[in-house]
Amino acid sequence: MATIYEVSKLAGVSLATVSRVINDSSAVRKTTKDKVERAMKQLNYKPNSVAKSLASNRSDCIGVLVSELKSPFFTRMMGAIDAECRQFEKHIVVTASENDPLHEKEGIEFLIGRNCDALILHVESLSDEYLIELSQGKVPIVILNRQIPQISDHCISLNNELGGYLATKAVIEHGHRNIVYISGPEHKKDAIQRLAGHRRALMEAGIGIDQTRIFTGDYLQTGGQEGFKHFHDSGIQFSAVVCGNDEMATGVMATARECGLSLPEDLSVMGFDNVVFSRYTFPRLSTVDNPITDMGKMAARIIMEDVYKKSMGSINKSFEPSLVIRESVSRITKD
Amino acid sequence: MATIYEVSKLAGVSLATVSRVINDSSAVRKTTKDKVERAMKQLNYKPNSVAKSLASNRSDCIGVLVSELKSPFFTRMMGAIDAECRQFEKHIVVTASENDPLHEKEGIEFLIGRNCDALILHVESLSDEYLIELSQGKVPIVILNRQIPQISDHCISLNNELGGYLATKAVIEHGHRNIVYISGPEHKKDAIQRLAGHRRALMEAGIGIDQTRIFTGDYLQTGGQEGFKHFHDSGIQFSAVVCGNDEMATGVMATARECGLSLPEDLSVMGFDNVVFSRYTFPRLSTVDNPITDMGKMAARIIMEDVYKKSMGSINKSFEPSLVIRESVSRITKD
DNA sequence: GGCTTAAATGTAAGCGCTTACACCAAAATA
DNA sequence: TATTTTGGTGTAAGCGCTTACATTTAAGCC
Known part of the structure; x- marks a missing residue:
């Protein structure tokens, strides 16, 4: 060469x-x-970009840390970030933390060691303190899908509470009053917020909150399966199940069918995230759109502005989810 | 620092x-x-890995070029490669070609410029000649999902013909004889091979090959929609549709339902690839498993051996697909 | 044409690391 | 004891580029 x-x-x-x-x-x-x-x-x-990077202390690379590489959710995010960076001839270097707090730290250190000019982080296990400290370091960071008040400038987040609210409200507006909820893990902030939104919608509709109508799942298909079985076996009456995410919703659908219910007549199901496959279920899943691509794009934009001084359009760090109504929620007149 | x-x-x-x-x-x-x-x-x-890389002319990075970042198919592949590399403290740097031949070339040059120790390539548009020349260059390459005879040592590929054969054979064994096929684009080699397998299965079963029973789609959901409509409108009788991939199969399912068919009673559908969401359709999609994670893993292994002299297990460059029978193909006794 | 000033180019010192080679002491051999 | 070997360490020359600073050249002005 x-x-x-x-x-x-x-x-x-x-x-x-x-x-x-x-x-x-x-x-x-x-x-x-x-x-x-x-x-x-x-x-x-x-x-030779390596030599250039060493000499200029600038790599034209943006480090992206995601929880896992194989999830369609992160893929969409990465795709959006990459597309945005490409416009300015920047590149992303991706590493996955495999949902492991140790790996998350390692990943960040790896990316910094690689001389990334900035970092876009999607981390779940790392503490707020660590991230606050990190944000005061040399490498600019943007945190996706998480809101840390002290450094909210670095955070791009979704109003999960609103999403939870919209989901349940939509179900109620379809005439349902006997609703159960399958939540994500309690240690996940978004899960807690979505559940809070659910509660708000119930309250607003004058439906009391009943702890026995809430099941804590794992955000995976199995969580939906277990949740449905739990409610089914317990004899609780319900015409709709609202889920903390789409994966669990598909679990509910599958298990409900196994129990002889026909969808959506006998049971309405509501998801959250609007992942790719939610369009492929039958009935097609009603859900709450999680604008993860917009958020990824925005993360990239912020970096373009702050680090590379490329002026872009307006900056928005707080995103709102929106309803996607398909066929999995049916209208009923009487419960 | x-x-x-x-x-x-x-x-x-x-x-x-x-x-x-x-x-x-x-x-x-x-x-x-x-x-x-x-x-x-x-x-x-x-x-400082940049300095190290410059001095040693070794980056401990493996470049991965995929067609697109947002597809679950590539995500799985990347995940597998990354997991394998991680074991040996190597890292991947990913770039996407967005299905554009120019980008493919750029991507490769970018990765080489980044000092990658080796490249794993999933390219569709680049010519065999280019790849042959590239393989003679300094940077070792492994080509995924493509078979180029002159450099078959560098290629890891799937027996698509066998997959197409298995798919149609399974449908035939379920009693179907009136079968239509929706193929992927004619310029894609895997699409051609899958179709060839389909033909072989038909021949073997003594079912003649009828060009009017073959539709060329785009490998997207729309392809399935168009294909189904085409056959439906043309008045051709068919009890099963075999698709070149799962995306098109979902398109068929959706459109068939719109036309009032109930699945799988009125129509059997067969996919190919076994992408994540094929488990989420209803009825769950019968398909042909594409062992893309195994193939990705193997690509990484080959590099570990050849480039880093880490001895791994056995090497296999030719993969075979296998059937995944779920509920979307129903058994019939009479056509 | 001589002067000032600005534009264009060159010089050379790094960036943080690897590695060939040189060196030296201690151990092994004769 | 003299000599070779070897294990352990240091020296210094790069890797291919950027960039502050020095220097040259061209342009502008009276």
């Missing part, structure tokens, strides 16, 4: 001049520039 | 010695090693 030195020799200029035309960092006479460009082409010169 | 120089000063040894304990590249006396390690800990020293 040709180096900048060879280019400079061929073009008959100094290293510095070549570097200048590559980065057009300062004025270079047109004729000189042409010479250099010709030489570059002739040698098929490609700048 | 502390540098190796500061560590060496604090530990009272030379740069070289510190480097040696970091990489344990040559013998260092135990006591010296301890001193250095203590110094590293005290300074919270983290090696």
Whole structure:
């Protein structure tokens, strides 16, 4: 591979001049520039980004840490971030924490060690304190899907409470009053917030809150299965089940059918997130759209502005979910 | 951030010695090693991987080029590669080509420019010639999901023909004889191969091949919709539709229902790939499992062996798909 | 044409690390 | 005891680039 030195020799200029035309960092006479460009082409010169990164202390790379690589949720997020970065010739380097707090820390250190110019983090286990400290370090960070008051400037988050509220409200508006709820794990903040929204909707409709109508699942399909079985076996009457996320909703659907119910006539199901496959279920899942791609995009934008001084459109750090009504919630007139 | 120089000063040894304990590249006396390690800990020293990479011409990074970041198919692949690399403290740097031939080339150049030690490529548009030339370059490559005879050593591929055969054969064995096929785009090799397998199964069962029973779709949900409508409108009798992939199969399901069919009684549907959501459809989609995670894993392994000289288990470059029978294909006795 | 000023280019010192080579002491051999 | 080997360590030259600073060249002005 040709180096900048060879280019400079061929073009008959100094290293510095070549570097200048590559980065057009300062004025270079047109004729000189042409010479250099010709030489570059002739040698098929490609700048060595590692050397560049070492010398300039700038990598044009944005580190992205996600919980897992194989989930469609994160994929959409990454895709959005990558698309945005690409426009400015920045690149992402991704690492996965596999939902493990140790890995999360390692991942962050890896990305910093890789000289990333900024970090976009989706972390669940790491403490607020750690993140606050991190945000005061050298590398700018943006935290996705989490709200830490002390550093809210660095956080992009979704109003999960509102989402939970909208979901349940929609179900109520379809005539349901006997509603059960399958929540995500208690240690997940979004799960707690979604449940809070659910409660608010019930209260507002004058439906009392009954702890026995809430089941705590694992955000996976199994959680939906277990939740449905739990309610089914307990003899509780219910015409609708609202779920903390779409995975659990599909679990409910499958298990309800196994128990002989036909959907959506006998049971309405509501999800949350609007993941890709929610369109593929039958009946198609009504859910709450989680604008994760918009949020990812925004994270990238913030970095473009703050780190690379590229001015973009307006900045918004707080996102609102919206309802997606499909067929899995049926209208009933009498409970 | 502390540098190796500061560590060496604090530990009272030379740069070289510190480097040696970091990489344990040559013998260092135990006591010296301890001193250095203590110094590293005290300074919270983290090696600067960019500098390391520049000096050693080795990045411990494996470049991965995928067609798109947002597809669950590639996500699974990436996840598998990453998991394998992680075991050996290697990392992946991913870039997406967005299904664009120009981007594919750019992506490869980017990864090479990033000093990747090896490349794992999933490319569709780039010519065989280009890849053959590339494989003769300095950077080792592994090509996923494509078979190029001249460099088959670098290729990991799936027997798509067999998959197509198994899919149709299973449908036939369920008693169907009036079968239509919705293929992927004609310029995609896997689509052609899958279709060839379909034909073989038909022939073998003594069912003639009828071009009017083959529709060329786009591998997306819309392809399934269009395909079903096409056959439905044309008045062709069919009890089963075999699809080139799962996305199209879901399109068929949705559209068939819109036309008043009930599934799987009135129509059997067969997919291909066994993507995540195929478990979530109703009826659950029968399909052909595409062992993309195994293939990704194997790609990583090959690199571990060839590039990093880590000996792994056995190497296999040719994968076979297997049937996944769920409920979307029903048994019929009479057509 | 001589002067000032600005524009264009060159020089060279790093960035933080690896590694070939040199060196030295201690152990092994004769 | 002299000599070779070896294990342990240091020295210093890069890796390919950026960039502050110095220097040269061209332009502008009276």
